[in-house]
Amino acid sequence: MTATIEELEPTRPPARALALRPSVREALWGLVFIGPWVVGLLLFTAGPMIASLVMSLTDFNLVRPEATRFVGLDNYARLVSDPTIAQSLIATFKFALLAIPLTMAASLGFALLLNHPKLAFKGPLRALVYMPVMIPLVASTLVWLGFLNTETGWLNAMLGSLGLPQPDWINSETWVYPALSLIGLWGIGNFMLINIAGLQSVPTELYEAARMDGAGAWTQFRRITIPLMSPVLLYNLVIILIGTFQYFTQAFVITNGRGDPNNATLFMNLVLYREGFIFNHMGYASAIAWLLFVVVLVLTLLLFGFARRRVYYAGGER
Amino acid sequence: MHGTRSGPRVLLALTATIAILTAACGATASPAPSSASPSTVAASQAATPDPTPLVTAAPIDTSVPGPNGGVVVRWFVGLGAGGQPQQIATQTQFVTDYNNSQKDVYISLEIYDNKVAANILKTQIAASNAPDIIGPVGVEGLNLFIDQVADLQPHIDSTGYDMSKYPEAMRNFFKIGKGGATIGVPFGTYPSFLWYNKKLFDEAKLPYPPTKVGDQYQGKPWDVAAVREIGMKLTVDKNGNDATNASFDAANIVQWGFDSQWADNSPTAETALFGASSFLAADGKTAEIPDALRTGIKWFNDGVWKDHFIPTQNQVNSDLLAKGNPFSSGNLAMVEIHTWYSCCVNPAPPAKPIVGDAIGWAVAPAYNGKTTAKLHADTFSMLKTTKHADAAFKVLSALAASGPLATIYGAMPADETQQQPFIDSVNKAYPGAKLDWSVPTQMLANPDIPNHQAWVPDYAKSKAAWQAFGVGYRTNQSADIDKDLDTLKTTLQGIFDAAPDKNP
Numbered sequence: 001m002t003a004t005i006e007e008l009e010p011t012r013p014p015a016r017a018l019a020l021r022p023s024v025r026e027a028l029w030g031l032v033f034i035g036p037w038v039v040g041l042l043l044f045t046a047g048p049m050i051a052s053l054v055m056s057l058t059d060f061n062l063v064r065p066e067a068t069r070f071v072g073l074d075n076y077a078r079l080v081s082d083p084t085i086a087q088s089l090i091a092t093f094k095f096a097l098l099a100i101p102l103t104m105a106a107s108l109g110f111a112l113l114l115n116h117p118k119l120a121f122k123g124p125l126r127a128l129v130y131m132p133v134m135i136p137l138v139a140s141t142l143v144w145l146g147f148l149n150t151e152t153g154w155l156n157a158m159l160g161s162l163g164l165p166q167p168d169w170i171n172s173e174t175w176v177y178p179a180l181s182l183i184g185l186w187g188i189g190n191f192m193l194i195n196i197a198g199l200q201s202v203p204t205e206l207y208e209a210a211r212m213d214g215a216g217a218w219t220q221f222r223r224i225t226i227p228l229m230s231p232v233l234l235y236n237l238v239i240i241l242i243g244t245f246q247y248f249t250q251a252f253v254i255t256n257g258r259g260d261p262n263n264a265t266l267f268m269n270l271v272l273y274r275e276g277f278i279f280n281h282m283g284y285a286s287a288i289a290w291l292l293f294v295v296v297l298v299l300t301l302l303l304f305g306f307a308r309r310r311v312y313y314a315g316g317e318r
Numbered sequence: 319m320h321g322t323r324s325g326p327r328v329l330l331a332l333t334a335t336i337a338i339l340t341a342a343c344g345a346t347a348s349p350a351p352s353s354a355s356p357s358t359v360a361a362s363q364a365a366t367p368d369p370t371p372l373v374t375a376a377p378i379d380t381s382v383p384g385p386n387g388g389v390v391v392r393w394f395v396g397l398g399a400g401g402q403p404q405q406i407a408t409q410t411q412f413v414t415d416y417n418n419s420q421k422d423v424y425i426s427l428e429i430y431d432n433k434v435a436a437n438i439l440k441t442q443i444a445a446s447n448a449p450d451i452i453g454p455v456g457v458e459g460l461n462l463f464i465d466q467v468a469d470l471q472p473h474i475d476s477t478g479y480d481m482s483k484y485p486e487a488m489r490n491f492f493k494i495g496k497g498g499a500t501i502g503v504p505f506g507t508y509p510s511f512l513w514y515n516k517k518l519f520d521e522a523k524l525p526y527p528p529t530k531v532g533d534q535y536q537g538k539p540w541d542v543a544a545v546r547e548i549g550m551k552l553t554v555d556k557n558g559n560d561a562t563n564a565s566f567d568a569a570n571i572v573q574w575g576f577d578s579q580w581a582d583n584s585p586t587a588e589t590a591l592f593g594a595s596s597f598l599a600a601d602g603k604t605a606e607i608p609d610a611l612r613t614g615i616k617w618f619n620d621g622v623w624k625d626h627f628i629p630t631q632n633q634v635n636s637d638l639l640a641k642g643n644p645f646s647s648g649n650l651a652m653v654e655i656h657t658w659y660s661c662c663v664n665p666a667p668p669a670k671p672i673v674g675d676a677i678g679w680a681v682a683p684a685y686n687g688k689t690t691a692k693l694h695a696d697t698f699s700m701l702k703t704t705k706h707a708d709a710a711f712k713v714l715s716a717l718a719a720s721g722p723l724a725t726i727y728g729a730m731p732a733d734e735t736q737q738q739p740f741i742d743s744v745n746k747a748y749p750g751a752k753l754d755w756s757v758p759t760q761m762l763a764n765p766d767i768p769n770h771q772a773w774v775p776d777y778a779k780s781k782a783a784w785q786a787f788g789v790g791y792r793t794n795q796s797a798d799i800d801k802d803l804d805t806l807k808t809t810l811q812g813i814f815d816a817a818p819d820k821n822p
Contacts, residue, residue, distance in 0.1 A: 061818055062440040064465050151636035171632065171793045258782065260789050277437060279779045280462075281818075 056286035063280050075287035085288070087263045088271045089295075095267065096244045099181045103240050104233070107188040111195030112221075126196070130189035137187075141253040144183045145170065170254055173264040180265070183250055191236045198232030199225065230311040238300055245296050248273065268292050380450075380705070384424025386417050389709040392426045392449035393717070394442075396435025397459040398696055399727040408726040416716060423709045436462060446703070450710040453502075453698030453717065454727055457494060457771040460501055460699060464773055465819055468700045469499035473711040479503065487765045488732045492697055494772060502697030505718045506729025508656040509761035510590075510692045512680040513663075515673055518573065518651040522552055522560070527652070527680035529754045531689050531764065541684045542591060542617060545652065549575025549627035552651035561626050568626045575627035576652045577634070577644055578618075580659070583788030584781070586770040589614025590692035591654065592685045594766035597784065597810050598774040605810035607803045610685075615791070616799060623795045631792040648672040654682065656694050657758055658728050660744045675750030679757040682764070691761035692770050696729055730758060774810075775817030783809045 020028075056075050060068045079085050113119070114126050132140060147153050148169040156166035169179035206224050215223065226233075248269040251259070257274060259266025272292060276285030380390040393413070399405060406429055413425045428449065430438050436459070442448050443466055452463070460467060470492075474481065481489050484504040492502035512527055519526055527548075528540045535544050552575040553561035560566065561575070581587040586595055593610035621628035629650070633639055640647035645655070646663055653659075664671035682691040698714045700707065717723065721736035731737050741755055774780045787806045796802050 059818065062444050063463055064818065065444045065446075067818070145635070146637070146641065149636050150632045152638060153636075168632065255789075258786055258789060260786065261793060262790070263786075274782065278782070279776065280440065 052286040052289055055283050056290055058283045059281075060283040060286075061280050062282055068283075071283065075284045076291075078284060079287055079291055084263070084266065084271060085291070088259075088266045088268050091259075091264055091266055092245060092247070092268045095177050095180065095247065096241070098177050099184055099244055099247075100237070100240055102181050103184060103188055103191065104237060106185055107191035107236065108195050108229075108233070110188065110192045111199055112225075114192070115196050115199045126193075129192060132186035133189035135186075137249045138253055140186055141183060141250045144179075144186075145254060148179055171261050173261050176261060176264050180247075180250055180254075191240065194232055194236055195229070198229045202228045227312045230307075231313060234303065234307050234311050238303060241299060241303065242296055245269070245292065245299075268295075378424075378426045380426075384417070384426065386424050387421045388417075388424040389422065389706045390424050390426050391451060391704075391706055391710050391713045392428060393713065394428050394430070394435075394439060394449035394452045395454075396428075396430035396432055397439065397452055397455040398432070399454050399729075400429060401432050405726050408722055412717075412720060412723060416713070423706075423713055425713055439463070443701075443703075448701050448703045450704040450706060451698055451700055451714055451717070453714075454506060454696035454723075454729070455502075455699060456694055456696050457769055458777075460494070460697075461771065461773045461777040463699075463701075464496060464501075464777070466701050466703070467495060467499075467501045468702045468704070468707070469495060469501065470503060470700060470711065470714075471500040473700075473707070474500065474503070477711065477715070479715060483735070484732045485734065485762055487693075487763055487767075488695070491693075491695055491765070491767075491769075494769070496773075502699050503714070503718045504695070504732035505698060506696035506724045506727055507732050507762060508658045508694035508696075508729060509758045509765070510654055510656045510694070511682050511757050511761045512652055512654055513645060513659065514652045514678045514680060515645070515648065515650070516676040516678050517648070517673075518552055519678075522548075522651075524548055524551060526678055527683075529680055529757050531681050531684075531760050533681075539684065539687075540681070541687075545576055545683045546617070546621065546625060546627065549621070549652065550625055551575070553625075553627040566626075571626060571629075571633070572638060573649045574629045574633070574639070574644070574651070576621070577628055577650055577654075579644055579650075579653045579655045581654075583785045583792070584770060585611055585615055585784055585788055587692055588618055588788070590690055590766045590770050591682055592617070593688065593690050594692075594768055594770070596768045596770075596772050596774065597780065597807075598772070598814070603775075603814060605807050605814055607807050612800070612803055613685075615803060619791055619796065619799045622792060631789060634792075646673060656692075657730055657744075658694070660747060661728060663748075675748050677748060677751050677753070679754050681757055681760055689761075689764045690766050691764050693762070693765035694771075695732070696727065730762075775814045775819055779817075780810055780813050783813060 057070060057072060058068050059071050059074075110129055114122060114129065119125070147155055150156055150166065150168050150171075153169075155169070159166050167175040169175050202225060206228075207220055210220050210224060246269050247267050251265045251267050251270050252273070255265055257270065257278065259270055268288070269292070272285055272288045275281045275288060378384060378390050378392075380392060382390075384390040395401070395409060400409060409427060409429065413427045417424055439448070439452065443463075448466070452459075452467075473479070481504075488504040488507065491504060493500050495501040514527060516526065525536065528535055533540060535548075538544055550561040552573065553566075553571060554573040555567040556570040556572050557565070557567060561568075578588045578591075586597065589595065589611050592614035593608075595608035595611040597605055597607070597611075599606045618628060622630055629639060629644060634644055635642055638647065638649055643662060644650040645653040645659075646665065663673050663677060682689055698717045700710050700714055704710045719733070721731055721733070721739060724731040724736065725739045725743060728740075730740050745751075745753065784806060787802060790796070791799060791802065
């Protein structure tokens with residue numbers, strides 16, 4: 001006679017289910033999934049940030065590490081007296097004032113155009129507008145440099161043939177910001193796609209109802225599209241704001257990192273890079289990094305404050 | 319209830335905000351979100367170079383003997399030449415031969431891409447993991463590590479290193495460390511002189527410039543005034559008028575007479591023809607604008623904006639002047655540049671050469687009867703932190719004595735007995751040019767001392783300041799160039815005063 005499985009198993013106490021509430025269990029699973037990211041954040045982002053905070057209190061120099069001294073808040077005091085910092089802040093804000101609205105408007109404009117129900121070949125056209133994003137920035141900036149050259153550039157040749165003035169796009173303190181903004185428009189593809197996704201999430205019934213009430217295109221855009229798109233627009237705005245205050249590659253390429261003309265393109269990130277990696281003043285560069293962080297943090301918090309009143313969340317969540 | 323819920327929500331919002339900001343600001347550490355600004359991603363890529371060496375040498379513990387039983391000496395390559403495939407092969411062969419030839423020393427070779435090598439060396443130094451030997455490296459590369467390179471004089475004296483085989487001008491060339499320390503031994507030289515386009519001279523029916531120091535040109539001294547005169551004749555507008563013609567159209571120039579090409583927008587480099595100069599006075603503390611430099615800059619400034627035989631910055635970067643390699647475009651008649659330019663007159667195949675073999679070499683023009691030719695030179699240096707100084711100097715001596723290495727780097731060996739392979743390699747590249755090799759030799763005897771790249775306090779920051787001036791005067795016509803030079807002097811004095819690496 002053979003024994004059944006039940007008979008062979010040792011006697012166990014009855015299994016007791018973990019008495020966790022579903023919400024707690026869900027939170028624990030959430031923590032498990034988010035764990036790797038948190039570890040990465042602590043190791044590779046928070047760690048370097050703390051290190052840079054400590055470095056900002058020293059005169060650490062990469063090629064003279066043995067002579068490192070604790071200097072307290074000297075580097076922060078120097079930020080106030082260094083004319084380069086004031087120049088770079090002004091340059092960054094000037095550029096931001098032009099580039100951010102332009103990028104926001106252009107990406108929304110293209111999204112509206114490429115989402116229009118009557119437009120044919122939407123896919124290929126969207127791909128065309130997105131395509132420049134795929135080109136390495138250094139390569140595209142070099143192409144733009146040729147395009148904007150005063151001697152042999154196509155843009156000035158076109159302007160000249162129309163009898164219009166031919167500005168020195170890159171070497172004029174006035175024209176360099178429009179030139180960089182123009183170059184930057186090549187990178188709107190990502191924002192345009194996000195805007196298209198936002199536009200497609202607006203319920204069409206709202207437009208139909210509005211049309212029945214006699215609303216025109218402009219009213220529909222102002223009263224329906226913009227409010228319902230506002231979370232998407234806020235997201236784009238925050239990302240563009242951060243990107244603008246981190247602006248580096250194009251400015252570095254067009255002037256070889258010098259910030260010409262007359263420091264007009266010596267943006268904050270370029271100053272940070274030069275001080276840290278070219279001049280080896282790591283302590284001071286760390287202080288600049290924290291200044292940049294605080295500036296972006298303040299601006300972002302202001303945006304979030306603005307969002308409390310102006311951004312519409314369909315579920316009531318903000 | 320609102321009161322109990324708003325706290326966590328604000329905290330969460332704040333955490334999220336900081337997370338977004340840190341993720342964006344620390345884009346080098348975490349992958350950028352797909353919607354992040356392209357500039358964010360590229361900026362991080364540009365600011366954080368790929369640290370992967372071109373040749374990944376197996377990490378070797380320098381505290382124990384190497385595979386051949388010898389003391390391990392780390393040789394760091396990348397600050398100058400050394401990263402091209404043929405150079406890598408020659409260097410690797412040198413190391414293999416050396417390691418097989420004896421059992422006292424084992425060379426561990428590390429080769430890095432030139433774009434990232436300086437940053438890698440900085441981080442190695444900061445991490446107390448510095449190599450023993452660096453090079454080939456030029457004066458400017460040495461300036462960046464001036465506090466880390468060792469004085470070789472005690473080793474030169476104790477080993478009886480033979481300096482007599484080098485030309486007189488080269489023997490003391492590397493006494494450029496702090497306090498006059500010798501931080502290199504002569505190895506590769508790159509004298510500068512005048513390269514000219516024979517086709518353009520023939521078209522203008524002008525005789526070629528002289529190849530001997532002291533010779534005359536068209537019955538007059540061969541000096542900067544003569545360069546200006548023929549430079550203007552060789553500068554042509556789209557209607558074919560040269561710059562000496564009253565009908566010359568300065569807004570539509572298609573060919574220029576002269577430039578100091580790839581001089582790094584450095585005023586001391588551009589004006590070396592007028593005599594060697596440094597922004598640092600002899601006391602090692604005071605910023606100055608030497609007379610030679612001031613005179614030279616005025617000559618260049620007039621050449622660009624008044625006489626038009628020197629191109630502006632925009633013209634240099636235009637298609638007409640090959641986007642920054644003017645002489646190669648065939649639209650520039652004369653250029654002052656070093657021997658290393660033999661690399662780049664003609665584009666790599668299959669692109670069609672424009673200048674081809676129509677190049678000629680002439681001696682640098684004199685100023686006030688004196689000829690000065692700016693000099694670039696490469697060497698090998700030893701770091702102070704080496705734990706095996708004697709072994710490292712032994713390796714350094716072997717490297718400096720290697721003719722094949724100098725030739726593969728494109729340098730004219732400082733040791734004249736080893737120059738023939740280099741001469742043959744350049745002649746082979748320009749078979750129809752019939753280059754006069756007495757020109758570089760004569761120029762080597764007239765170097766700029768102090769060198770145009772000589773150390774000044776906080777070299778990198780000072781360089782940024784004089785480059786800004788150098789680009790500025792070439793880009794927009796200055797209302798008062800003297801005043802601009804005085805402003806540069808004030809700026810440099812501020813940098814010198816605040817420098818962390820003042821002269822002892």
